[in-house]
Amino acid sequence: MKINIMAVGKIKEDYINAGIKEFLKRLKPYTEVNVIEVDDERIPPNASGAQIEKVKEKEGERLLKNVPKNSYVIVLDVKGKPMTSEGLAKSIQNLQLQGYSNITFIIGGALGLSQKVLDTGDYILSFSHMTFTHQMIRLILLEQLYRAFKIIKGEPYHK
Numbered sequence: 001m002k003i004n005i006m007a008v009g010k011i012k013e014d015y016i017n018a019g020i021k022e023f024l025k026r027l028k029p030y031t032e033v034n035v036i037e038v039d040d041e042r043i044p045p046n047a048s049g050a051q052i053e054k055v056k057e058k059e060g061e062r063l064l065k066n067v068p069k070n071s072y073v074i075v076l077d078v079k080g081k082p083m084t085s086e087g088l089a090k091s092i093q094n095l096q097l098q099g100y101s102n103i104t105f106i107i108g109g110a111l112g113l114s115q116k117v118l119d120t121g122d123y124i125l126s127f128s129h130m131t132f133t134h135q136m137i138r139l140i141l142l143e144q145l146y147r148a149f150k151i152i153k154g155e156p157y158h159k
């Protein structure tokens with residue numbers, strides 16, 4: 001099973017980059033994780049609602065054209081459905097049994113995701129009712145993936 005993380009924009013904070021690097025290293029023995037970043041769009045100051053929608057659509061097109069075939073797509077959105085860590089572990093196992101070779105997680109940029117991207121998701125996942133930065137949520141997702149693989153293998157990890 002290959003995990004793809006598709007995200008809008010780069011990680012600029014060194015402390016987040018260090019955390020991402022650490023969890024990518026920890027995940028190596030369990031699965032292949034492929035991070036695909038697409039460029040974010042510049043937003044004009046005082047952008048109108050319509051301009052913001054256009055920017056989200058452009059970023060969304062970049063994301064969607066990179067989604068690998070035979071992927072189960074999990075879109076991260078604050079308004080999505082919650083999932084427990086055990087639930088994520090079970091889902092990964094079930095998807096493997098169903099013959100999926102890829103799980104693709106999609107993370108939006110500062111403005112969030114277009115409706116088209118949200119409609120593409122097989123599951124819309126919320127980590128909390130609170131909004132995190134796109135940089136922070138990438139690190140949180142990687143920690144949860146690591147936790148899921150520890151659960152799948154029955155290996156100890158922090159409670």
Ligand SMILES: C[S@@+](CC[C@H](N)C(=O)[O-])C[C@H]1O[C@@H](n2cnc3c(N)ncnc32)[C@H](O)[C@@H]1O
Nearest residue numbers: 076077078107108111112126127128130131132
């Ligand atoms: C800064 S947030 C975007 C905020 C934007 N106002 C919105 O409502 O989508 C950037 C991205 O991080 C992810 N994200 C942030 N908080 C999240 C949460 N609580 N659950 C799931 N994804 C989240 C989403 O993919 C979101 O598109």
